Amino acid sequence: MFPMRNNNAKNHQYHIISLNDPSSAITEQYRKLRTNIDYSTFNKELKVMNVTSAFAGEGKTVTALNLASVYSQAGQKTLIIDMDLRKPKVHRGFNLSNSKGLTDIITKDKEKGTIIQKITDTLHVLSTGEKMPFPSEFLMSKKLKSLITELKQQYDRVIIDCPPMTAVTDASIISKLTDGTIVIIASRKTPVEVAKTIMKNLQENGANIIGTVLTRVRRKDQKYISGYYYSDYSDDN
Numbered sequence: 673m674f675p676m677r678n679n680n681a682k683n684h685q686y687h688i689i690s691l692n693d694p695s696s697a698i699t700e701q702y703r704k705l706r707t708n709i710d711y712s713t714f715n716k717e718l719k720v721m722n723v724t725s726a727f728a729g730e731g732k733t734v735t736a737l738n739l740a741s742v743y744s745q746a747g748q749k750t751l752i753i754d755m756d757l758r759k760p761k762v763h764r765g766f767n768l769s770n771s772k773g774l775t776d777i778i779t780k781d782k783e784k785g786t787i788i789q790k791i792t793d794t795l796h797v798l799s800t801g802e803k804m805p806f807p808s809e810f811l812m813s814k815k816l817k818s819l820i821t822e823l824k825q826q827y828d829r830v831i832i833d834c835p836p837m838t839a840v841t842d843a844s845i846i847s848k849l850t851d852g853t854i855v856i857i858a859s860r861k862t863p864v865e866v867a868k869t870i871m872k873n874l875q876e877n878g879a880n881i882i883g884t885v886l887t888r889v890r891r892k893d894q895k896y897i898s899g900y901y902y903s904d905y906s907d908d909n
Contacts (some may be wrong), residue, residue, distance in 0.1 A: 686734060686765040690741040691791075702738045705885065706746070709854075712882060718851045719824050721882070722755070722832040724843035725856035726870050731887040732856040736833040737765045739854075744795035748828035751788065753798045755846055756835045757807040760800040766791055773801030778815050784822075796827075811845045820849045837870040847879035855884045 690699040725732040740752035754762035763770040776782040789797045834843040
């Protein structure tokens with residue numbers, strides 16, 4: 673479990689501090705999250721990870737963005753995929769267009785090399801593309817599963833941003849495609865019973881939960897929490 677401290681979240685929506693300020697103390701906290709993940713799964717293959725949360729506004733998108741960034745800074749070829757087909761946000765973190773993306777590869781047979789956008793040599797982005805009328809059916813398609821298998825061979829790390837668990841079932845579906853799931857939970861916002869329920873639902877659907885990130889932890893509460901991960905940023909979703 674990796675908790676995050678969040679201050680002034682509304683002023684830093686989709687801010688990729690690890691990319692914009694790689695020497696900052698906050699970026700170092702994201703590196704600690706990366707290290708914790710790697711050490712906790714050192715004897716298992718963990719190339720594809722998805723990030724979800726209980727509710728919107730808990731910090732999942734910014735966590736996914738910064739985690740992808742610090743993996744790429746470590747020299748690992750990293751792809752971040754936006755699979756929040758209803759409310760895509762990853763492209764906003766990089767000021768990219770979302771006119772084409774994942775849906776074009778799957779439904780229009782577009783070559784993925786022409787759709788994936790390159791931020792640096794080691795950091796690439798696959799946005800959602802146009803909205804789909806039936807996202808759940810899209811996520812369960814054999815073509816998407818095949819694509820993830822291909823990407824797993826081409827990248828060292830694939831980070832997938834998912835919708836919140838309490839909104840739709842998409843995250844549970846996506847978890848079946850990945851090697852591990854990270855759950856974002858906001859301190860003082862997410863009821864304990866809700867957190868337990870989403871964990872149970874993920875596990876029952878075959879998700880490998882590798883840890884949680886606790887966001888919005890107040891500074892005065894830190895002395896009561898040990899062994900967790902902290903960061904200062906969150907997002908709308």
